[in-house]
Amino acid sequence: MSLSPSLEPGPSTPKMGRLNRWDTPWLNWKFLSGMSIIGLIVLIGICGRLFWNMDLVYVASSPLNLPPVGFENRRGQEGTWEHPLGTENRGCDMLALMVIGAPNSLYVGILAASLGLSVGVIFGFMAGFIGNWVDDLIRLISDTTMTIPSLLVLIIIQALIPQVSLTLMACLLALFAWPAPTRLIRAQVLSMRESGYVQMARLSGASVFRLMFGEIMPNLLPYLAASFIGSSAGAILAAVGLEGLGLGPQRVPTLGRTIYLALESSALLRNMWWWWGLPTLVLAIIFIGLFLINLGLDEIANPRLRRASG
Amino acid sequence: MGSLSIKALVRRLCIYFLTIWVSATVIFCIPRLAPGDPIAAMISRMSQQAGYVENSDKIIEGWRKRFGLDDTPMTQYVRYLRNLLRFDMGYSMAFFPTTVSSMVKRALPWTLGLLFVSIIVTFLLGNFLGALLAWRRTPSVVKMTIPVTMIFTSIPSFLAAIFLLYVFAFRLHLFPLRGAYGRGLQPELSWEFISSVIYHGILPVSSIVLVSFGYWALGMRGMMITVEGEDYMHLAQAKGLNPFYTLYRYMVRNAILPQVTALAISLGTMVGGQILVEYIFSYPGMGTLIFTAIRNQDFNVIQGTSFILIVTTATAVLVIDLIYPFIDPRISYANSSIEKGH
Numbered sequence: 001m002s003l004s005p006s007l008e009p010g011p012s013t014p015k016m017g018r019l020n021r022w023d024t025p026w027l028n029w030k031f032l033s034g035m036s037i038i039g040l041i042v043l044i045g046i047c048g049r050l051f052w053n054m055d056l057v058y059v060a061s062s063p064l065n066l067p068p069v070g071f072e073n074r075r076g077q078e079g080t081w082e083h084p085l086g087t088e089n090r091g092c093d094m095l096a097l098m099v100i101g102a103p104n105s106l107y108v109g110i111l112a113a114s115l116g117l118s119v120g121v122i123f124g125f126m127a128g129f130i131g132n133w134v135d136d137l138i139r140l141i142s143d144t145t146m147t148i149p150s151l152l153v154l155i156i157i158q159a160l161i162p163q164v165s166l167t168l169m170a171c172l173l174a175l176f177a178w179p180a181p182t183r184l185i186r187a188q189v190l191s192m193r194e195s196g197y198v199q200m201a202r203l204s205g206a207s208v209f210r211l212m213f214g215e216i217m218p219n220l221l222p223y224l225a226a227s228f229i230g231s232s233a234g235a236i237l238a239a240v241g242l243e244g245l246g247l248g249p250q251r252v253p254t255l256g257r258t259i260y261l262a263l264e265s266s267a268l269l270r271n272m273w274w275w276w277g278l279p280t281l282v283l284a285i286i287f288i289g290l291f292l293i294n295l296g297l298d299e300i301a302n303p304r305l306r307r308a309s310g
Numbered sequence: 311m312g313s314l315s316i317k318a319l320v321r322r323l324c325i326y327f328l329t330i331w332v333s334a335t336v337i338f339c340i341p342r343l344a345p346g347d348p349i350a351a352m353i354s355r356m357s358q359q360a361g362y363v364e365n366s367d368k369i370i371e372g373w374r375k376r377f378g379l380d381d382t383p384m385t386q387y388v389r390y391l392r393n394l395l396r397f398d399m400g401y402s403m404a405f406f407p408t409t410v411s412s413m414v415k416r417a418l419p420w421t422l423g424l425l426f427v428s429i430i431v432t433f434l435l436g437n438f439l440g441a442l443l444a445w446r447r448t449p450s451v452v453k454m455t456i457p458v459t460m461i462f463t464s465i466p467s468f469l470a471a472i473f474l475l476y477v478f479a480f481r482l483h484l485f486p487l488r489g490a491y492g493r494g495l496q497p498e499l500s501w502e503f504i505s506s507v508i509y510h511g512i513l514p515v516s517s518i519v520l521v522s523f524g525y526w527a528l529g530m531r532g533m534m535i536t537v538e539g540e541d542y543m544h545l546a547q548a549k550g551l552n553p554f555y556t557l558y559r560y561m562v563r564n565a566i567l568p569q570v571t572a573l574a575i576s577l578g579t580m581v582g583g584q585i586l587v588e589y590i591f592s593y594p595g596m597g598t599l600i601f602t603a604i605r606n607q608d609f610n611v612i613q614g615t616s617f618i619l620i621v622t623t624a625t626a627v628l629v630i631d632l633i634y635p636f637i638d639p640r641i642s643y644a645n646s647s648i649e650k651g652h
Contacts, residue, residue, distance in 0.1 A: 144329045146575060147627050151582030152600075152616035153333065156340055159604055159612050234579070237466050241586050244468060245604055259472070263590070268476060277476075280469045291464035295528070304535050 025303075031296025037289030041102050041282070048099030056083075056093035057100055057253055064091050068274050086274040089265050092253070094278055101255040102282050104166060105236050111170035112235035116177025117228050123178065124185025125212055128193060138186070142179035150176035151241055158247040166249055169242070173235040180234075181227040188223055192216050222301035226294055233290040240283060255279040322631055329624045337613050338390050342383070399614035404606035410614035413599060418618065420490055421595035424511060425584055428518040429573070435519065436526025437569060441562050443527060444534030447553055456527065463524025468586035471517035475590060478513060485513045488592035514591045518584060529572060533565035567638045574630040581623050 056062055068086040069079040079086055085094035127138040154172060158164060164172070192198055193216070201215050242248045243256025246264070250257070262268075262276035299305045381389075393399070399410035439456050442448045462470055479487045491497070492506040537543065538561065546556045588597025596615050603611035 140325065140328070143325055144332060147325075147329050147578060147624050148333055148620055149578040149581045149623050151585065152619055153336060155600060155604065156337060156612055156616055159607070159609065160341055233464065237579075238582070240466055241468065241582065244586055245589065245601055247604065259469075263472075268472070268480060271480075273476065276472055280472060283469060284465045287464045287466070288461075298532070302532070304539065305532060 025300045028296040028299055030292045031300065034289045034292030034294075034296060037285060037292065038106070041106060041286055041289070045099060045103030045106075048095075052095060052099055054096055054100065057096040059090045059092060062087045062091045062093045065089050065272065067272075068094070071274075074271060085278060086272075088258075088262065088267075088272070088275045090261075094274060097253050097258055098255075098278060098282055100253050101258060101279065102286065104252060104254050105239065105256070105283065105286060106232075108166055108170045108173065108239045109232035109236035111167065112173035112177050112239075113228050113231035115171065115174035116231050116235070117181050117224065119174075119178040120181025120185055120227070121224070123182040125189055127182070127186040128189025129208065129212065135186075138182065142182045145176065146179040146183075148176075151238055154238060154242055155245065155247065158242055162250065164249055166252055166254075169239060169248055170235070173238050176238070177231045177235055181224075181231060184223060184227055185220065188220055189216060192219060222297055226297040226301065229290050229294045229297065233287060233294075236283075236286065236290075255283050319632075322628065326624055326628045330621055333620045334391065334394055334617060335387075337617055338387060341609065341613075394617070399617070400610045402603075402608055402611050404603070404608040404611070410610050413611060414596070414614060414618050417594060417596045417599045417615075418622075420593060421584065421588065421597065421619075422622070424514055424518075424588070424593065424595060425581065427511070428515045428584070429577075429580065431515060432519045432523045433526060433569075433573060436523035437530045437562075437566060439523065440527035440530025441534055441557070441565070443531045444538065445557055445561075446538075447557075460524035460527065462520045463522070463528075465521050466586070467518050467521045467583040468590050470521045471514065471587045471590040474513050474517050474520075486510050490594050510593075514587050514593055517587055517590075518580070521583075522580070525576075526569060526572075529569055530565055533568055534561055537561050537564050570630065570634060570637060574627045577627055577630075578623050581619055585619075 062083055064087060065073055065075070066077060066083050066087040067073040067079045069081060069084050071086075072078050083093050083095065085098065087093055088097075123138050123142070127135040150173075153176070157172060158169075198211060198215050201211055206214065239248065239254075240256035240259075243254050244260050244263075246257075246260045248254065248256065256279075258279045259276050262272070262279075265275075267273075267275040397411050399414075402408045402410055402413060405413075439459075442452060443456055475487065479485045486492070486509070490507060490510050491503060492510070495503050495506055497503060543556070543560060546560055584595075585597035585600060587593070588595045589601040592598055596619055600612060600615050602608075603615065
């Protein structure tokens with residue numbers, strides 16, 4: 001492949017250089033498969049509403065405790081095609097619960113991560129560019145916030161506010177989603193600020209704004225994307241945790257709350273595996289998708305990893 | 311050996327006390343910012359259960375006086391901080407004469423034990439596998455198998471806990487369904503009791519290890535690959551040093567340092583994850599305590615338990631940070647490079 005095999009494959013050798021438009025690091029199978037998994041969940045959330053009767057999500061809209069198609073529950077009832085994924089003990093259809101619940105989890109995660117990342121970008125740039133006491137202060141606050149186990153504080157807040165909406169919950173989660181991106185962006189800004197092209201732009205008289213958003217921001221994109229995915233996963237994790245403890249939105253069907261109700265009604269011992277198993281499975285798929293995206297983004301941003309795995 | 315400069319040490323201690331003070335203040339403020347009066351809320355819960363509570367306004371008045379809710383917020387705040395310093399967190403509302411601190415005292419050792427074991431196992435296993443993944447001499451069979459075992463990585467630990475509980479305890483009857491030790495056993499230093507604790511602890515520990523060792527493996531792999539590109543590695547190879555020697559002395563020892571920093575950062579998340587795992591397994595630790603308190607709306611217990619867990623986590627992070635200069639001689643608090651290096 002390489003003309004000079006003794007050299008490390010650097011950016012100039014054909015292996016790493018771009019041969020054609022398909023040879024871009026963004027065509028990474030981990031990144032793409034992760035994206036398709038998440039896309040699939042979103043698609044199910046949209047199409048499911050069109051093709052499935054969403055009224056079945058209400059309590060007592062369906063028979064109780066039916067198993068999925070092809071299985072039998074303890075009373076010997078068989079699953080029917082009217083409720084292909086079964087029902088739970090309040091008479092809600094599991095398929096409808098999944099179709100509504102899965103996008104809800106994604107919504108909470110993405111909203112919290114967007115808020116957290118926006119704050120992180122602002123604080124990270126401020127700390128990296130202004131420096132001095134601003135840097136000290138921002139670092140102090142973000143380090144302090146990072147050490148606090150966020151779930152505990154969220155438990156305290158939500159234990160007192162019984163009725164939260166999905167959006168309010170996302171905002172509460174965002175309170176703890178900003179320190180990690182702040183830290184990351186600050187470190188990157190500090191190292192990029194001293195790099196040749198930024199110095200060059202500075203010498204040519206570019207404004208601070210132009211330096212931040214024209215020169216540094218584009219190079220931060222893979223990091224921002226990875227940080228966004230990481231924060232979303234963290235926020236969904238916290239949201240599911242809260243819902244699993246019986247906190248969080250009480251009137252909106254969410255995956256975490258379904259698991260909570262299943263555990264409360266000892267679905268485990270009643271062998272109603274579909275009740276806790278389906279939401280667990282959907283959540284696992286969401287997390288695996290986000291994780292794959294993050295792995296892919298890592299390789300996109302870091303050529304050394306790409307070489308090692310390729 | 312790294313030396314600790316007074317200034318950096320003071321800064322680190324400041325962060326520590328700031329963390330604790332901020333969380334104490336947040337815990338103090340939240341109930342007072344939330345709509346409604348805690349005691350009125352309690353009465354309304356009582357009347358929900360009993361239908362009607364006689365003389366409820368007198369009860370409210372009495373309780374307000376008893377808890378000093380008529381004082382100015384500042385007086386209340388100072389009293390609250392003073393009580394916290396003495397670890398006096400009031401009484402449990404659901405199990406009245408029991409104090410919160412005595413409940414915490416009973417639950418904390420279980421949580422700490424579980425947390426300690428699972429962190430050690432996760433950290434060692436993850437870093438070991440990560441090092442194997444990056445090492446050139448690892449057999450390719452091993453390199454292919456390790457990623458398969460990481461399928462659970464990134465899944466919330468309590469989901470893994472439910473799954474393990476169903477498969478290994480409910481279906482296969484290999485492990486107990488709940489609790490930290492067998493029924494009818496008394497906590498004592500006997501082999502029977504200890505083995506029962508270990509037997510009950512296997513599933514909770516593995517549900518935490520299973521979901522988190524992959525992160526360490528991936529981080530370690532990334533670090534190892536970076537280290538492998540360094541000049542001193544080429545020199546070591548050229549010198550013909552024993553590859554096992556270079557793996558340990560040159561690669562792992564350098565790559566593990568950022569992992570220790572990452573451990574300090576991720577501790578808070580691990581504590582949160584463990585709370586839920588404990589509740590799934592009805593493990594008699596802080597997680598189950600919090601869950602029961604949430605169900606009973608026992609706000610004092612929720613506050614006290616959370617506060618103690620926050621203090622515990624902050625202390626653990628402080629210890630890791632203070633040990634760090636001794637692990638990595640290059641970084642000392644003296645030249646303040648600790649913040650910029652990683």
